[in-house]
Amino acid sequence: MLDDLEQTGAGRARKRVGTDLLAADVHARLRSRILTFEIKPGTRLVEDEISAAMNVGRTPVREALLRLQGEGLVSRERGWVVESTDAATIDRVFESRVAIEGYATRVAAGRAGPDDVRELQGLVDAMDGFESMSRTALNQLNRRFHERIVGLSGNPFFVEMHERTQFHYWNMRLPVLFTREQAQLTNDQHRRILAALAAGDADAAERHARAHIETTHRIVRDALEE
Numbered sequence: 314m315l316d317d318l319e320q321t322g323a324g325r326a327r328k329r330v331g332t333d334l335l336a337a338d339v340h341a342r343l344r345s346r347i348l349t350f351e352i353k354p355g356t357r358l359v360e361d362e363i364s365a366a367m368n369v370g371r372t373p374v375r376e377a378l379l380r381l382q383g384e385g386l387v388s389r390e391r392g393w394v395v396e397s398t399d400a401a402t403i404d405r406v407f408e409s410r411v412a413i414e415g416y417a418t419r420v421a422a423g424r425a426g427p428d429d430v431r432e433l434q435g436l437v438d439a440m441d442g443f444e445s446m447s448r449t450a451l452n453q454l455n456r457r458f459h460e461r462i463v464g465l466s467g468n469p470f471f472v473e474m475h476e477r478t479q480f481h482y483w484n485m486r487l488p489v490l491f492t493r494e495q496a497q498l499t500n501d502q503h504r505r506i507l508a509a510l511a512a513g514d515a516d517a518a519e520r521h522a523r524a525h526i527e528t529t530h531r532i533v534r535d536a537l538e539e
Contacts, residue, residue, distance in 0.1 A: 337377075339363070342367065343378075378393050402481065415519050420468065432461065433507050459475075462510070
């Protein structure tokens with residue numbers, strides 16, 4: 314009988330591991346589609362539809378959705394819905410960016426190599442052409458610059474938290490167009506961050522990163538108050 318119990322326990326453990334792996338896969342796939350806005354804010358997520366589309370049972374789907382809820386990407390009220398961010402949360406979003414990106418940039422200063430610096434330099438140089446590119450193209454370059462630096466911290470928790478702040482920031486669809494002077498100022502700040510990373514100066518890297526995000530926050534807030 315003991316052998317039967319052990320075999321039953323082992324079977325349950327294998328089933329649990331299998332469910333966990335499926336839930337992790339469903340979570341990763343849904344999360345990616347939400348963060349890239351392939352699944353739009355306000356979209357209803359139906360467990361049965363996700364199960365059928367991904368060819369998995371409802372249990373891993375439900376576990377994936379619960380994890381997304383914990384990350385603030387979906388909410389549950391009469392069903393699952395992809396979160397929409399109210400512009401009133403702008404201050405909290407930028408406070409989070411200052412904390413996460415500021416320290417992540419400090420850590421990145423000790424880990425960025427010559428190839429990393431060259432890649433970032435290319436992004437900064439490209440952003441100097443902001444007057445001749447679309448807002449979308451400039452936003453993509455800017456987003457890549459910040460994502461790359463956070464990634465250089467080597468800390469997956471920083472990366473995950475940064476992705477969440479970016480989701481809420483872009484989700485707000487802020488109707489803010491930087492002036493020529495503001496665009497130039499923010500890219501000059503990018504150069505200061507880059508110089509600190511190249512020099513391995515952690516203090517300066519964090520200081521310039523925080524100043525840059527605070528500048529962006531001020532520009533956005535002032536524009537929304539006009």
